[in-house]
Amino acid sequence: xxxxxxxxxxxxxxATLSVARHPGRAVMTAIGTVLGAVxxxxxxxxxxxxxxxxxxxxxxRRATEVLVSTQNNIDTTWRDEESLNRVRGLNGxxxxxxxxxxxxxxxxxxxxxxxxxxxxxxVDPDALSTIEPRIVLGRGFDAFHxxxxxxxxxxxxxVAQSLGIARIGTAVFIRDRAFTVAGIFxxxxxxxxxxxxxxxxASTAETLLTSYYVGGDGDFAREVLIRTVPGAAQLIxxxxxxxxxxxxxxxxxxxxxxxxxxxxxxIEGNVTQSTLLLSVVALAVxxxxxxxxxxxxxxxxxxxxxxxxxxxxxxxxxxxxxxxxTTALGAIGGAIGVLIGVAVxxxxxxxxxxxxxxxxxxxxxxxxxxxxxxLLAGLWPxxxxxxxxxxxxxxx
Amino acid sequence: MLELxxxxxxxxxxxxxxALRPTDLRIGANDYVTITGPSGSGKSTLxxxxxLLDTPSTGSYRINGIEMTGxxxxxRGSARGQLFGFVFQAFHLLPxxxxxxxxxxxxxxxxxxxxERRQRAEHTLARVGLAHRAHADPRTLxxxxxxxxxxxxxxxxxxxxxxxxEPTGNLDSANTTTVLDLLRELHADGIALVVVTHxxxxxxxxxxxxxxxxxxxxxx
Numbered sequence: 001x002x003x004x005x006x007x008x009x010x011x012x013x014x015a016t017l018s019v020a021r022h023p024g025r026a027v028m029t030a031i032g033t034v035l036g037a038v039x040x041x042x043x044x045x046x047x048x049x050x051x052x053x054x055x056x057x058x059x060x061r062r063a064t065e066v067l068v069s070t071q072n073n074i075d076t077t078w079r080d081e082e083s084l085n086r087v088r089g090l091n092g093x094x095x096x097x098x099x100x101x102x103x104x105x106x107x108x109x110x111x112x113x114x115x116x117x118x119x120x121x122x123v124d125p126d127a128l129s130t131i132e133p134r135i136v137l138g139r140g141f142d143a144f145h146x147x148x149x150x151x152x153x154x155x156x157x158x159v160a161q162s163l164g165i166a167r168i169g170t171a172v173f174i175r176d177r178a179f180t181v182a183g184i185f186x187x188x189x190x191x192x193x194x195x196x197x198x199x200x201x202a203s204t205a206e207t208l209l210t211s212y213y214v215g216g217d218g219d220f221a222r223e224v225l226i227r228t229v230p231g232a233a234q235l236i237x238x239x240x241x242x243x244x245x246x247x248x249x250x251x252x253x254x255x256x257x258x259x260x261x262x263x264x265x266x267i268e269g270n271v272t273q274s275t276l277l278l279s280v281v282a283l284a285v286x287x288x289x290x291x292x293x294x295x296x297x298x299x300x301x302x303x304x305x306x307x308x309x310x311x312x313x314x315x316x317x318x319x320x321x322x323x324x325x326t327t328a329l330g331a332i333g334g335a336i337g338v339l340i341g342v343a344v345x346x347x348x349x350x351x352x353x354x355x356x357x358x359x360x361x362x363x364x365x366x367x368x369x370x371x372x373x374x375l376l377a378g379l380w381p382x383x384x385x386x387x388x389x390x391x392x393x394x395x396x
Numbered sequence: 397m398l399e400l401x402x403x404x405x406x407x408x409x410x411x412x413x414x415a416l417r418p419t420d421l422r423i424g425a426n427d428y429v430t431i432t433g434p435s436g437s438g439k440s441t442l443x444x445x446x447x448l449l450d451t452p453s454t455g456s457y458r459i460n461g462i463e464m465t466g467x468x469x470x471x472r473g474s475a476r477g478q479l480f481g482f483v484f485q486a487f488h489l490l491p492x493x494x495x496x497x498x499x500x501x502x503x504x505x506x507x508x509x510x511x512e513r514r515q516r517a518e519h520t521l522a523r524v525g526l527a528h529r530a531h532a533d534p535r536t537l538x539x540x541x542x543x544x545x546x547x548x549x550x551x552x553x554x555x556x557x558x559x560x561x562e563p564t565g566n567l568d569s570a571n572t573t574t575v576l577d578l579l580r581e582l583h584a585d586g587i588a589l590v591v592v593t594h595x596x597x598x599x600x601x602x603x604x605x606x607x608x609x610x611x612x613x614x615x616x
Contacts, residue, residue: 003474021491313504
């Protein structure tokens with residue numbers, strides 16, 4: 001005689017039939033798994049969308065500059081030619097030069113007329129190429145001008161407009177000294193603090209300093225400006241101080257842009273931790289409610305269980321049936337939660353005009369975790385159900 | 397084919413309750429046995445033991461010569477599922493499913509594949525005259541119709557013995573007649589019937605009548 005059996009297909013059919021019998025009550029019971037799945041999918045979806053937004057709005061050009069400066073009163077060897085050559089030798093460095101910020105200087109259109117203050121930077125040819133100004137009129141200055149300390153300037157467009165300068169070759173006066181306007185620029189690739197400033201050769205700026213001020217080098221900010229290949233800025237940033245001042249790299253300040261990938265991972269990492277915590281809490285709540293409902297249903301369905309035993313079901317089948325029902329409940333709750341979570345992400349993205357980023361594995365994981373929750377929740381009520389004897393169950 | 401020898405059943409709840417005193421009984425392959433007696437007399441106990449729903453405290457129970465006492469629960473369950481069908485006073489149909497799904501339930505734990513179960517269920521529902529109500533929810537059926545669905549569930553797998561515990565207890569006289577007619581037809585087809593009842597007219601249907609009083613079984 002064949003032993004009583006319950007096939008896999010029958011098992012799944014029985015589980016879903018029982019859940020489908022009371023759909024409203026089923027959803028309420030599984031609300032914890034629904035919420036767990038919503039939390040999981042929605043927060044992970046929004047965080048991956050946001051981090052994608054972060055990296056796409058991240059300016060690739062800005063990610064190729066490194067700035068080294070110091071606030072300590074140290075000797076100047078860290079920015080001499082030898083040190084710069086060490087930096088230039090680093091793998092991934094395109095150029096390295098000096099920029100000195102000599103602060104706001106009064107600039108006049110003509111001798112004697114009213115002067116307006118504008119920030120003036122002295123840049124050597126390497127630093128100028130790093131800044132990479134977009135010249136709309138005229139040209140920049142080069143190694144010749146640097147070697148001869150020529151009195152020549154590059155004006156940012158707002159400065160030119162403010163001074164009423166529209167042609168190159170005209171002169172401007174800084175503290176009664178004449179400078180020829182060699183060119184006008186309207187944008188820069190790096191160091192946006194020069195967008196409203198005046199650029200001149202570094203050697204020229206030095207003579208301006210020595211002519212008019214007693215101060216010493218420490219009074220004016222001198223920086224090493226480094227341009228790197230894309231992707232190398234973080235690495236160079238880590239190495240620059242050591243290359244410039246090997247005996248005491250801690251004396252220098254290095255500013256390098258954050259790695260967008262690091263930023264993304266950081267965003268996602270923070271979110272993932274709290275997401276997991278929230279989801280686990282919601283799933284735990286779901287486990288409790290499902291277990292309670294299952295235990296209550298066992299009490300209500302004593303006659304049905306007794307009947308099934310009378311029809312030949314073994315205690316294992318009764319156990320499998322109950323666990324199947326709670327697992328199905330959890331899985332369905334998870335699926336509903338995934339749908340709601342996806343809808344939430346869609347709404348948030350539409351409202352912010354973002355491109356939604358959703359991972360199928362997140363959705364599948366949410367459903368699987370919810371199903372597992374249902375399974376675990378059903379274990380104890382199912383074990384109790386197997387103790388029901390057919391005789392006791394079928395008494396009128 | 398069903399042979400009880402020295403079978404008794406005692407419950408131990410505080411003080412021992414002798415639900416069934418040592419009994420010998422033989423039921424043949426095409427018998428129609430009715431069992432009567434006052435409530436609490438032990439007639440349901442006798443039915444439960446015969447139907448392998450309960451294990452006796454003492455004695456031997458052989459089915460076609462094979463000893464049932466001492467068997468593992470899983471083996472008794474298999475035997476029960478394949479040899480016996482059960483009909484109860486309270487019908488015990490599952491409400492969330494159609495009539496035909498309820499009938500199929502009777503074969504769920506057996507060896508038959510899904511399609512065969514559906515075919516047999518349709519055939520059996522037609523046999524009990526309810527083919528037109530195959531997809532009805534039991535809650536929309538009358539008491540008599542429900543009991544007939546329950547009978548269909550019980551016989552769909554082709555059992556040898558049909559055990560009925562007060563099958564007409566919840567039915568009016570018209571439905572009672574219908575159900576009794578159906579039982580008679582099934583018996584004529586070759587199945588053995590063991591019916592517990594407290595109604596005299598139902599008891600009179602049987603070819604053999606047993607009476608149970610205070611756990612003692614006697615043949616009328």
